Amino acid sequence: MSVLRGFLWLLAFLLLGQTFVRLFHIPMPSGVIGMLLLTLWFGYRGDMNPDVVRISQPLIAMLALLIMPGVVEIFFVADQFADQWAAILTALIAGTLLSVLSSLLLMRRYLPANDEPAPSIGSVDHE
Structure with missing residues (x-):
């Protein structure tokens, strides 16, 4: 249910x-x-x-399967947007950066804080 x-x-x-x-x-x-x-x-x-x-x-x-139809459609209409490559490239870069930034901010906001310090690179744990 x-x-x-x-x-x-x-x-x-x-x-x-x-x-x-x-x-x-x-x-x-x-x-x-x-x-x-x-x-x-x-x-x-x-x-x-x-x-x-x-x-x-x-x-x-299954996210890849959910966006597959839109990705496939691009191949059939790509020639209609050939003269707009600069706008498309700008939108892709800005969209990717905004997506990563929003994901970072949401993760920092909603994930619990880890009180243990992260191990430094090259540190050896002697037990």
Whole structure:
């Protein structure tokens, strides 16, 4: 039953994202808007829903399969964007840097602090 509740959470925020895209004419995929809203909701609550965590783990393992159709489509429409390589390259670099930065900030915010100091390079543990 937990898996069903987690799936319904994800579906509800996907539909909420679709509603936002239609109402406000946002030029982004509804799934992205839905996941942003879900992230904001959990950030507001201060914790994650265990049902969403349980259903998300298998989906994360299949992430490559979920983005494969979009990657394949690029090969069929690449010639339409040949004259926009500078904008595409800039967007790729900026998007990657912002993604890494946001992941770092979220990890620092939500992962528990490790009180043990990290071993230095070249240190030997004599037991």
